[in-house]
Amino acid sequence: MDPLEQKIKSVLEQIPFGENGTNIVEKNVVYSMAIEHNKASVVLVIPEEYKDLEGDVARKVKEGLKGLEEINSVNIDIVRSPSEVEGKGQANSANPAPPEQANYLKEYENVILVASGKGGVGKSTVAINLALALKKIGKTVSLMDADVYGPSVPIMLGLRGETIKLEGSQIKPINKYGLDCISVGNMIKEDQALIWRGPMAHQVIQNMLRDAAWPGGEYMIIDLPPGTGDVQLSLAQLTAATGAVVVCTPQDVALLDARKAIAMFDKVNIPVIGMIENMSAFVCPKCGAETPIFSKGGTERESEAQQVAFVGRVPIELDIRLGSDNGDPVVHGMPNSAAAKNFVEMAENLDKIIQGG
Numbered sequence: 174m175d176p177l178e179q180k181i182k183s184v185l186e187q188i189p190f191g192e193n194g195t196n197i198v199e200k201n202v203v204y205s206m207a208i209e210h211n212k213a214s215v216v217l218v219i220p221e222e223y224k225d226l227e228g229d230v231a232r233k234v235k236e237g238l239k240g241l242e243e244i245n246s247v248n249i250d251i252v253r254s255p256s257e258v259e260g261k262g263q264a265n266s267a268n269p270a271p272p273e274q275a276n277y278l279k280e281y282e283n284v285i286l287v288a289s290g291k292g293g294v295g296k297s298t299v300a301i302n303l304a305l306a307l308k309k310i311g312k313t314v315s316l317m318d319a320d321v322y323g324p325s326v327p328i329m330l331g332l333r334g335e336t337i338k339l340e341g342s343q344i345k346p347i348n349k350y351g352l353d354c355i356s357v358g359n360m361i362k363e364d365q366a367l368i369w370r371g372p373m374a375h376q377v378i379q380n381m382l383r384d385a386a387w388p389g390g391e392y393m394i395i396d397l398p399p400g401t402g403d404v405q406l407s408l409a410q411l412t413a414a415t416g417a418v419v420v421c422t423p424q425d426v427a428l429l430d431a432r433k434a435i436a437m438f439d440k441v442n443i444p445v446i447g448m449i450e451n452m453s454a455f456v457c458p459k460c461g462a463e464t465p466i467f468s469k470g471g472t473e474r475e476s477e478a479q480q481v482a483f484v485g486r487v488p489i490e491l492d493i494r495l496g497s498d499n500g501d502p503v504v505h506g507m508p509n510s511a512a513a514k515n516f517v518e519m520a521e522n523l524d525k526i527i528q529g530g
């Protein structure tokens with residue numbers, strides 16, 4: 174048994190099951206466990222007569238495994254008998270089959286979800302400039318715009334009106350400023366995005382993940398829709414994301430939404446890597462004086478409270494907005510600006526956090 178297996182076994186042996194002082198290992202409750210990219214997927218067999226224990230057991234397994242340094246997130250499926258897992262029928266209707274699980278984007282070392290609790294906090298601006306900044310520090314980077322309800326990538330990268338082409342039967346990413354990207358905005362008409370419902374959103378996300386000729390590399394940056402909806406759940410099912418970074422503005426009301434986003438990622442077993450403060454303060458282009466329009470520092474305090482890393486902050490700057498609106502993001506169009514330097518620092522920091530430094 175390798176050292177990690179040994180550690181896992183010791184953790185699981187501490188979890189009691191039923192009477193007589195037995196534990197879940199002795200009682201063969203753990204049917205299988207797979208660990209990939211620090212993400213554990215566990216199948217537990219809890220027979221009907223022990224059904225009342227399942228919540229408690231699942232919570233303890235999750236807490237115990239997450240306590241190991243090698244494991245960041247834990248996904249638990251519960252079945253009533255091994256035959257359910259082995260596909261021999263007897264599916265329990267009270268316990269429907271888990272949703273389709275897949276592991277797309279395996280060709281990337283890191284899949285980073287850029288999220289926000291609500292719209293308008295600059296999530297897409299951050300996702301795009303962060304992707305360009307990672308590229309600038311020498312990484313291979315792709316970008317997927319999963320904001321199916323309001324895709325901004327075509328505008329911000331100057332790709333409005335371009336349509337995705339096929340390479341054989343696969344969708345071919347568009348290369349812009351060195352990023353390979355696919356946006357739902359380049360796959361459909363602009364006004365179509367607004368009428369999508371959950372299952373359609375899931376379908377299009379699956380198309381972008383499964384049917385695209387992604388080149389692979391060090392980073393895949395995914396721009397999520399704001400909030401806590403279907404797309405987040407689809408991605409949790411369809412990829413083994415390295416984790417999410419949550420963008421927010423520093424004032425309390427935005428942080429409340431950010432907290433909800435963090436709680437949702439926890440529920441779907443996606444680790445939250447850290448938080449980013451956007452629109453931190455306004456720096457006057459004439460005199461350089463700083464005005465904290467939305468206050469400043471709130472995100473850093475919140476990241477401490479949430480026990481996640483603080484990845485960096487970006488001020489409100491006209492150059493950032495102009496770059497986004499003109500299809501030439503500040504990191505590419507104005508590489509010597511203070512804002513571009515902020516994004517590069519953020520990229521270095523994120524890379525350091527991910528490499529465990």
Ligand code: ADP
Nearest residue numbers: 292293294295296297298488489490493494497
């Ligand atoms: P979200 O993806 O959260 O809805 P966007 O990235 O679309 O937000 O940004 C909303 C608007 O705010 C855009 O016009 C964008 O150019 C602008 N914006 C975002 N961040 C900044 C910033 N740091 N400074 C100035 N304008 C910004």
